Amino acid sequence: MTGPDRPAKVLLVDDRRDNLLALEAILQGLPVQTVGADSGEEALKCLLVDDFALILLDAQMPTMDGFETARHIKRRERTRHVPIIFLTAADRDSHLALRGYAAGAVDYLTKPFDPWVLRAKVSVFVELWTMTQQLAAQSELVRAREAELRHAGVALDEATALLKGALAADGELGREQVEKAMAALAKARANL
Secondary structure, three states, X not given: OOOOOOOXXXXXXXXXXXXXXXXXXXXXXXXXXXXXXXXXXXXXXXXXXXXOOEEXXXXXXXXXOHHXXXXXXXXXXXXXXXXXXXXXXXXXXXXXXXXXXXXOOXXXXXXXXXXXXXXXXXXXXXXXXXHHHHHHHHHHHHHHHHHHHHHHHHHHHHHHHHHHHHHHOOOHXXXXXXXXXXXXXXXXXXXX
16 A cells, blocks of 8 residues: 555556656656556556556557556546556547547547656646545544544543532542542543
């Protein structure tokens, strides 16, 4: 799993090793960890074991093309939210772009593309991912604090009941109930 302190992971999927190396070079210096996959099948395996902020996916690959890979990604509950940017060497065929968007892509870039444009797009998605991770961590802290406050409330209710009982009792019984109430109050204070 990827936490809020670790860099965002970007999955690079292309059947050509030189394209994967070029993408890694373009993204160098960004606060990302790149993971390369040379097929749709390998990409799906990577998505089973890691969480990714973004997927850069070649549209045209042998065996399982990028469109089919994207459909598999979007069918899985765990990965359906991961944004996909399609990269393709195909001519500016609007039909392919529409196919990419229909498969779940958030963007579609035709090679050769401007590396600075790709870096800017990756930066935006990584920033969104980072903010989402931070919100999830803050949400977890709020839930933990609410649980602590509920426990403190239970301890305060217990102490109140004991003190009411001590008022009604006399002698040693009253003293024992006051001591129990003091212990319950100390427990409540520890939870605050």
